[in-house]
Amino acid sequence: xxxxxxxxxxxxxxxxxxxxxxxxxxxxxxxxxxxxxxxxxxxxxxxxxxxxxxxxxxxxxxxxxxxxxxxxxxxxxxxxxxxxxxxxxxxxxxxxxxxxxxxxxxxxxxxxxxxxxxxxxxxxxxxxxxxxxxxxxxxxxxxxxxxxxxxxxxxxxxxxxxxxxxxxxxxxxxxxxxxxxxxxxxxxxxxxxxxxxxxxxxxxxxxxxxxxxxxxxxxxxxxxxxxxxxxxxxxxxxxxxxxxxxxxxxxxxxxxxxxxxxxxxxxxxxxxxxxxxxxxxxxxxxxxxxxxxxxxxxxxxxxxxxxxxxxxxxxxxxxxxxxxxxxxxxxxxxxxxxxxxxxxxxxxxxxxxxxxxxxxxxxxxxxxxxxxxxxxxxxxxxxxxxxxxxxxxxxxxxxxxxxxxxxxxxxxxxxxxxxxxxxxxxxx
Numbered sequence: 001x002x003x004x005x006x007x008x009x010x011x012x013x014x015x016x017x018x019x020x021x022x023x024x025x026x027x028x029x030x031x032x033x034x035x036x037x038x039x040x041x042x043x044x045x046x047x048x049x050x051x052x053x054x055x056x057x058x059x060x061x062x063x064x065x066x067x068x069x070x071x072x073x074x075x076x077x078x079x080x081x082x083x084x085x086x087x088x089x090x091x092x093x094x095x096x097x098x099x100x101x102x103x104x105x106x107x108x109x110x111x112x113x114x115x116x117x118x119x120x121x122x123x124x125x126x127x128x129x130x131x132x133x134x135x136x137x138x139x140x141x142x143x144x145x146x147x148x149x150x151x152x153x154x155x156x157x158x159x160x161x162x163x164x165x166x167x168x169x170x171x172x173x174x175x176x177x178x179x180x181x182x183x184x185x186x187x188x189x190x191x192x193x194x195x196x197x198x199x200x201x202x203x204x205x206x207x208x209x210x211x212x213x214x215x216x217x218x219x220x221x222x223x224x225x226x227x228x229x230x231x232x233x234x235x236x237x238x239x240x241x242x243x244x245x246x247x248x249x250x251x252x253x254x255x256x257x258x259x260x261x262x263x264x265x266x267x268x269x270x271x272x273x274x275x276x277x278x279x280x281x282x283x284x285x286x287x288x289x290x291x292x293x294x295x296x297x298x299x300x301x302x303x304x305x306x307x308x309x310x311x312x313x314x315x316x317x318x319x320x321x322x323x324x325x326x327x328x329x330x331x332x333x334x335x336x337x338x339x340x341x342x343x344x345x346x347x348x349x350x351x352x353x354x355x356x357x358x359x360x361x362x363x364x365x366x367x368x369x370x371x372x373x374x375x376x377x378x379x380x381x382x383x384x385x386x387x388x389x390x391x392x393x394x395x396x397x398x399x400x401x402x403x404x405x406x407x408x409x410x411x412x413x414x415x416x417x418x419x420x421x422x423x424x425x426x427x428x
Contacts, residue, residue: 001102001402002109002284003253004139006088007270008080010132016083026075026083034124036073069094069116071124085128086136089113095410097236100202100246101402103409104140104284106277110270115413133270134258140288141253143202144397148248150313152201153177153339155250155395157346159199176339177201181295194260195291202249204335209237214326241404252397254291264290285399296395313338315371333367340364341373348382 016024061068069089074080091109092102094116103109114133118125146152159179178200182192217230236242258268267273277283316334324330344352353361365375410416 001099001104001141002091002106002138003099003102003141004088004090004255005110005113006086006136006138007110007114008084008086008134008136009128009130010080010082010084011127012129015127023081024083026073030127031073031075034127069113069120071117071121084132085124087114087117088136089116093233095413095416097233098206098239098242100206100237100242100249101143101404101407105409106284107274108409108412110135110138110274112413115417119413119417131271135261135268135270135273137255137257139253139255140284141251142285142288142397142399143402144250144252144395145401146248146250149201149203149335150338150342152203152248152250153342154346156199156201157343176336176343177204193257194263195257196255197292197295198251198253198255200251200253202251203243203246206237206243206246207332210234213237245404250395252288252292252395254288256287256291260291261287312341312373316341319371320367337364337367341368344378345381349379 011026011030015027015030017027018024058072060072061070069087071088072086073083074086075083090099091112092099094112095108096102114130146155153176156177156179178198180199181197182194183196183198213230213234217227217234220226220230261268261273266276280286313334316337317331320331320334320337322330322333340356343355347355356364365378368378369375411419
């Protein structure tokens with residue numbers, strides 16, 4: 001599925017002011033008419049006169065019926081030397097309210113993000129030269145399924161040690177459900193501008209989304225449009241089929257930048273790319289395979305233990321269940337403790353100890369001890385196991401099973417809009 005898209009669109013020539021032969025900036029009157037807020041640097045010369053420079057427009061979020069997209073105006077001060085706008089968002093959420101599964105149709109997905117922008121910002125859309133739209137990057141994601149989330153945690157822990165050639169796991173983030181390649185951690189890190197890869201468990205992410213949407217809905221004060229949108233999103237991600245498809249799911253996501261596409265002779269103009277995709281229905285799958293091939297090559301010969309931890313998990317749930325303000329049971333703490341237990345078992349006590357914050361380590365080991373898992377028992381975990389399973393067998397991405405039975409591809413956003421309100425039109 002296509003999980004995210006980011007695009008650049010130049011302003012029409014008549015709204016750009018020429019500075020030099022190859023440098024232009026956006027006409028300030030355009031910003032004034034649109035009411036766009038900018039931040040910048042103010043300097044004073046020797047006579048006390050002010051000079052304003054480095055004007056920046058920070059990303060603004062635009063709510064659509066199912067999810068938010070964002071945009072940012074760039075006045076021509078970067079490498080493009082011509083004013084343009086960046087637009088980004090999640091096509092699956094825009095079209096259907098969730099991104100647990102979805103389409104990898106570039107035509108449908110990319111235009112969903114742009115059409116949502118046109119609908120929300122029709123005046124601004126009229127200033128843009130849409131044929132110049134280029135792809136900055138997009139995320140394409142496919143899913144492997146394991147028996148349950150317990151096994152998924154073990155797979156993620158194993159993947160944290162995987163690197164191959166130029167594709168290195170550079171992250172020092174010890175998040176138990178996610179591992180990244182090509183994406184730096186920390187303020188001074190340098191991320192790849194060609195491709196970034198990520199493997200993560202979908203079910204915990206989905207539960208976090210539910211908690212966040214519920215919190216936002218509770219905090220919303222009477223805005224009917226926002227309330228409707230939040231309720232639609234909650235309804236979509238709480239659907240039993242969506243929940244079931246997220247369980248035991250390990251997502252393998254490729255963020256592919258324009259530079260990576262150009263290295264392969266692919267035109268990043270949006271319309272050229274869509275024509276290419278129409279002529280090659282397997283384009284997204286092929287690009288995804290190409291982006292992961294060096295990492296997947298390291299799986300050959302690798303192996304890991306696959307165990308059933310139901311007894312431990314059930315004991316944790318029984319002792320660390322909490323109740324939400326709405327009276328629903330929550331097992332967040334139990335699941336965090338279980339993931340911590342699996343990390344120690346997978347990596348061994350000493351290595352897991354080095355990777356974890358000391359306060360967290362003390363608190364979590366104390367909580368495990370309270371249900372009968374002693375410190376001595378944990379210290380005997382060395383990470384060495386005899387009954388192992390080939391990793392390549394676990395990470396089996398079945399392209400024919402990415403979608404639930406009877407799934408129907410969403411209608412284009414413009415058709416959905418017509419059905420909801422025939423009077424609404426997209427900016428042309």
